[in-house]
């Protein structure tokens with residue numbers, strides 16, 4: 419049975435709702451899942467999982483959250499070469515530039531994206547929740 423992590427940062431809970439839906443999609447496929455907040459994840463844990471869903475909202479000016487999530491993610495990068503990952507996150511008023519840049523970066527480091535990223539404006543609606551469950555299923 420594969421073991422998947424859902425690693426997320428969320429300031430006001432929207433990306434956290436997405437993370438829980440991603441986890442649901444993984445569970446429904448019969449894989450083991452651990453939902454881990456970004457401050458509790460580190461590069462040493464990457465090898466414990468067969469795949470990782472990373473979630474982070476658009477922050478700053480179209481960037482990842484810079485105090486906790488981005489340093490954690492940057493540290494993990496060398497270990498993500500060849501790793502199955504998928505990306506998700508909520509945004510507010512932008513055009514999704516943060517996610518485009520993040521996806522490009524992940525391709526550049528050799529990560530294997532199992533599906534297109536999932537983004538939603540503010541709180542996820544039913545369609546976005548379903549997309550999150552599918553994203554989870556793609557990793558399971």
Ligand SMILES: Cc1cc2nc3c(=O)[nH]c(=O)nc-3n(C[C@H](O)[C@H](O)[C@H](O)COP(=O)(O)O)c2cc1C
Nearest residue numbers: 428429430431432433475478480508509510511512
């Ligand atoms: C400090 C700050 C910076 C933000 N910067 C952006 C941004 O550059 N582009 C954007 O689309 N939304 C931006 N937002 C909106 C958040 O991405 C949006 O509210 C999102 O739903 C927050 O997700 P969360 O509830 O998981 O924290 C920003 C919000 C905050 C608080």
